[in-house]
Amino acid sequence: MWLALIIGNSRLHWGLFDGKTLCHTYDTERLSKSFVYYLSKCQRLSEVQEILSSSPHTPRQSLFVGNQQDRADSPTTPSFPLLLASVVPSQTALWLTYPNVRVVTLEDIPLQGMYPTLGIDRALALWGAGKTWGFPMLVIDAGTALTFTGADANQNLFGGAILPGLGLQMATLAENTGQLPNVELPHDLPQRFAVNTQQAIQSGVIYTLLAGIKDFVEAWWQSFPQGKIAITGGDRTLLAKYLQSLFPEIAKRLIVEPNLIFWGMEKTQNAQFFHNS
Numbered sequence: 001m002w003l004a005l006i007i008g009n010s011r012l013h014w015g016l017f018d019g020k021t022l023c024h025t026y027d028t029e030r031l032s033k034s035f036v037y038y039l040s041k042c043q044r045l046s047e048v049q050e051i052l053s054s055s056p057h058t059p060r061q062s063l064f065v066g067n068q069q070d071r072a073d074s075p076t077t078p079s080f081p082l083l084l085a086s087v088v089p090s091q092t093a094l095w096l097t098y099p100n101v102r103v104v105t106l107e108d109i110p111l112q113g114m115y116p117t118l119g120i121d122r123a124l125a126l127w128g129a130g131k132t133w134g135f136p137m138l139v140i141d142a143g144t145a146l147t148f149t150g151a152d153a154n155q156n157l158f159g160g161a162i163l164p165g166l167g168l169q170m171a172t173l174a175e176n177t178g179q180l181p182n183v184e185l186p187h188d189l190p191q192r193f194a195v196n197t198q199q200a201i202q203s204g205v206i207y208t209l210l211a212g213i214k215d216f217v218e219a220w221w222q223s224f225p226q227g228k229i230a231i232t233g234g235d236r237t238l239l240a241k242y243l244q245s246l247f248p249e250i251a252k253r254l255i256v257e258p259n260l261i262f263w264g265m266e267k268t269q270n271a272q273f274f275h276n277s
């Protein structure tokens with residue numbers, strides 16, 4: 001068993017693997033140094049699962065009482081292996097205190113033509129999607145930031161784009177204006193021409209984002225008529241639903257998959273190391 005951890009800009013994403021099989025996923029807030037310590041002391045799978053699914057993530061001392069002494073003294077009780085990918089350098093540092101950790105870098109991903117500051121989450125999602133469904137592949141990651149990242153049939157980075165994600169666009173409007181409220185995203189596509197403030201914000205953010213996605217997707221298909229498209233990230237389901245209503249011909253060709261980055265991590269040499277250990 002091993003753990004995959006993606007440190008995103010809003011929260012942490014956890015994958016619990018049995019070899020190549022992804023058994024469980026968890027999302028957590030950012031965690032404390034003592035959490036890192038407790039996780040490193042977990043011996044049983046049930047302990048890992050309990051502390052990752054508890055909320056808030058302050059592990060109960062009692063979980064460890066009793067055999068804590070054995071653990072401190074025994075050299076034969078390694079922590080669960082942890083494979084880490086992070087786009088938040090300050091958070092990476094905290095997790096380097098975990099004893100059995102490996103960090104995924106761009107060098108671990110066999111895509112050609114990557115530029116040095118490319119986000120590891122983008123490279124991993126693209127690698128995971130391409131290795132699973134084939135290249136050419138375009139990944140749309142609808143997270144804190146929304147990104148497009150594409151690679152051609154030779155697994156060469158074709159390029160992409162970065163813009164504020166749906167949540168960030170809504171939050172920025174509320175934070176930087178005197179009269180605009182914080183608004184939730186609607187479950188269904190709103191009406192385009194709105195007659196109240198809340199719906200006007202929803203319409204503006206959603207319809208311009210959908211138009212932008214359509215434009216990128218069409219440009220992608222112009223370059224790669226048989227090119228595949230996968231969407232991931234916290235807003236993927238909502239976006240896929242809006243696309244289904246507005247541009248069904250695009251939605252039909254979309255692969256919607258929450259775990260692209262985990263698939264990417266599993267398909268690096270680093271994971272191979274864990275499979276064999």
Ligand SMILES: Nc1ncnc2c1ncn2[C@@H]1O[C@H](COP(=O)(O)OP(=O)(O)OP(=O)(O)O)[C@@H](O)[C@H]1O
Pocket residue numbers: 007008009010011012087121141142143144145165166167168233234235
């Ligand atoms: N339970 C949730 N908590 C936080 N955000 C959520 C949740 N469910 C959906 N979202 C949406 O997910 C988006 C954030 O996506 P995600 O969790 O993929 O971001 P992230 O952790 O910052 O990762 P990345 O850095 O890759 O974007 C937000 O815009 C928000 O609207």
Ligand SMILES: CC(C)(CO)[C@@H](O)C(=O)NCCC(=O)O
Pocket residue numbers: 009087117118119120121122143145147162
């Ligand atoms: C764009 C984000 C924030 C998306 O999570 C991340 O991939 C990142 O910090 N990237 C670095 C810049 C780049 O990818 O070109």
Ligand SMILES: [K+]
Pocket residue numbers: none
């Ligand atoms: K920054």
